[in-house]
Amino acid sequence: MKKIFIAFGLTGFIALALSGCMILGEFVHMPDVYDVFQFAITLNDIQKELNDFTPENKYYLGRAVTATVFTKYKPYQNSKANKYLNLLGTSLAYCSNKPETFNGYHFQILDSMDINAYGAPGGFVVVTKGLLLCARSEDEVAAILAHEIGHIALDHGMQAVQQSKQSAALAKLGASMVNSDIKEVVGLFGGSIEEMMNTAFVAGYSRDQEKEADHEAVVILKRAGYDPMALVRVLETMKTKLKPEGLDFAKTHPDPDDRIRDVKNFIGNYEEPPAPPSARVTRFRVELSLR
Amino acid sequence: MKRKWLWIGFILLFGLILISAGGGARLRVMVRAAQIRSKPSYLGSIVARLQYEDIVVQASDPQKGWIKVTLESGKSPGWINMSSLIEYKEDMKASGANVGETASSGNIQAAGKGFTKEIEAEYKSEQHLDYAWVDRMEKYSVTAQQAAAFMDAGGLIDTLGGAE
Numbered sequence: 001m002k003k004i005f006i007a008f009g010l011t012g013f014i015a016l017a018l019s020g021c022m023i024l025g026e027f028v029h030m031p032d033v034y035d036v037f038q039f040a041i042t043l044n045d046i047q048k049e050l051n052d053f054t055p056e057n058k059y060y061l062g063r064a065v066t067a068t069v070f071t072k073y074k075p076y077q078n079s080k081a082n083k084y085l086n087l088l089g090t091s092l093a094y095c096s097n098k099p100e101t102f103n104g105y106h107f108q109i110l111d112s113m114d115i116n117a118y119g120a121p122g123g124f125v126v127v128t129k130g131l132l133l134c135a136r137s138e139d140e141v142a143a144i145l146a147h148e149i150g151h152i153a154l155d156h157g158m159q160a161v162q163q164s165k166q167s168a169a170l171a172k173l174g175a176s177m178v179n180s181d182i183k184e185v186v187g188l189f190g191g192s193i194e195e196m197m198n199t200a201f202v203a204g205y206s207r208d209q210e211k212e213a214d215h216e217a218v219v220i221l222k223r224a225g226y227d228p229m230a231l232v233r234v235l236e237t238m239k240t241k242l243k244p245e246g247l248d249f250a251k252t253h254p255d256p257d258d259r260i261r262d263v264k265n266f267i268g269n270y271e272e273p274p275a276p277p278s279a280r281v282t283r284f285r286v287e288l289s290l291r
Numbered sequence: 292m293k294r295k296w297l298w299i300g301f302i303l304l305f306g307l308i309l310i311s312a313g314g315g316a317r318l319r320v321m322v323r324a325a326q327i328r329s330k331p332s333y334l335g336s337i338v339a340r341l342q343y344e345d346i347v348v349q350a351s352d353p354q355k356g357w358i359k360v361t362l363e364s365g366k367s368p369g370w371i372n373m374s375s376l377i378e379y380k381e382d383m384k385a386s387g388a389n390v391g392e393t394a395s396s397g398n399i400q401a402a403g404k405g406f407t408k409e410i411e412a413e414y415k416s417e418q419h420l421d422y423a424w425v426d427r428m429e430k431y432s433v434t435a436q437q438a439a440a441f442m443d444a445g446g447l448i449d450t451l452g453g454a455e
Contacts, residue, residue, distance in 0.1 A: 054377070055321045056343070057406040063425050064414060070424045082431065087441045090433035094333055094451040097356065100375040103323050106428045124428065138445065186413045189406050193414075225447035277446035 053158055055122070059102035062122025064189070065157070065196045069110070069118060069126055072201070076109035076129055076290075084287035085109060088138065089125060089145045095223040096146075096216070098153035105152075107145065109290075115238060118200045119148030121157040129290050134237040138284040139230035139276065143217055146224075147231070150216030156209045160199040161192045207254050214263050227273050228263075235260050315349030318360065319379040327369035331357030333435035333451040338369035346379055347371060 053061070076082070089107040093099055101123035110116075110128045117127040125148045135141040151157065199205060205213070214231065221228045239256040253259075264270075320341045327347070328335030331354050339362060341347070347360035350368055357370045415422060433441075435451055442448065 053405060055375075060406045060408065060411045063422065064411065064420070066428065067415075067420045067422045067425045070421070075424050075427075086431040086433055087437065091438040091442050091447075091451075094435065094438055095448075098374045099333070099356075099451075100322050100325070100372055102321070103429060104432065106431050108424070108428045108431075124425070182409065182413055185405070185410055186417060189410050189414050190418070192406075223448065224442065280445040280447075283445070 053121075055102040058121035058155075058158060060122070061157075061161075061189070061192055061196070062120040062124045064193045065118075065120040065200070066108075066124040066126060068193060068197055069120075069200070073110040073112050073114075073116075073126070073128065076111040078109065078290070081288050081290060082107070082109055084283065085127070085141075085145070088142060089149070092142055092146050092220050092224055093123070093149050095220050096149050096153045097219075098149075101152070105149070115242060116201075117144060117148050119151040119157070120196070120200075121152065121155070123152055125149070125152070130241075131238075132288065132290055134241060135234050136237070137230065137276070138280050139221070139226045140234040140237075141284065141288065142221060142224065142226045143228075143231035143234050146217035146220040146226075147213050149220060150213035151205065151209070153216055154209070154212055156205055156213065157196050157199070159209070160205070161195045204253060207258075210254050210259065211262055214259055215266050218263060218266055228267050229270060229272075231263050232260050232267075235263070315351075315360075317363075317379040318347050318349060318358075318376040320345045320347070320375055321377050322375040325371060325375040327360060327362075327367055327371050329369055331355060331359075331370040333372075334439055335370060339367035341371075347376070 085107040090105050093105040103122070105123035105125065107125045107127070109132065110126050112128045113130040113133075114128050115131045115134065117125070117131050119125045125145060127144060127148070131144060132141060135144060204210075217231055218228045221230065235256045239260075242256070320343060323343050325341040325345075326337045327339040327341065329338055346363050348363060348365075349358060350361050351359040353373060354370075356373055358373050358376070359368065360371050361368045414420070439451055442451075
């Protein structure tokens, strides 16, 4: 009997050692410490999402928020321009830290001269004609979209909900939904939509969240090969067009001057890129003719 | 003699279980459609197509936002972007009914999932909210190849890799 215990013990030890080698093996061949660090970060990120809303939950919230936006703003019905925006936006999303949402990214122009945009959870991005007219190149349109993708990638819409008054009630969602009354959950759903609409059109994101989205935009622009300084240029144009009493960006976003300063700092050493190829210049003019 | 071989068999089985327990993490697909690709890029050829809630097994360390996985059977090794996955836990309640099916009663049968298609249907009718334009918006669909061609034509970087 004793022999059998020893045999089991030895086998267990060898098995654990072998599996340990497998795990270690994953790290041994890694090129540098950075990858090991990234491994920890990314798995941690995955686990965080588990305790949070699932991508599916965010998708349905995003759909409802976007449907509510369409009660305020009419969609701009120009399929050529919207198609171009979707090509550009999706290409940028592929370069973000969240290239995949539950059902992909989708972009729509709003028929308004307000200067406004909103990136809803799940990957729904709406942007007004007024804001797009502030952009004088594809790089500048990319900067606007990359900022909204940044809010989505960083889950700012969901943070607004979780920091709200109903966060305690929402905490129930993750754990004990069995036999919950559907009306109760619909109530929480509606409360979350209201909270997000308030953030988008009344209170705005926090200064820090706007800064983070600007930084994320710079990262996306650089990865894609666009000029990161395009964000500064479009902010400069917006500054001249914003009305202080306006209900759009002027109300919900920090002073463009502060953002310009911060973005320049974040970009750091800057070398002006070569002029964009004519194909990029032409498609911006032809595909996105909004006037 | 017979007993001896029986014990050896048990011991080997025990060892195998322990080895498999030390393998990669099980990860669950949390997007409607995902692909395992031949390289860590959206331009890699598709090795396997996955659906919402499919399980894959981690096969190596992540690399720039991508992770090498296999199917649970050990087949179709390749790369998947990590933004489409969450770590799988046995106690996570299955909720396949939430995608493509509607609620049949006043209770949420598919537990632990929060805001789903059923909740949307209820909210939509309560608020008389029109989703037509959201549905139209979702019809704009850009494939990785189209995005790569767009970036290529614009003199941009078409690596389509995600995180660095």
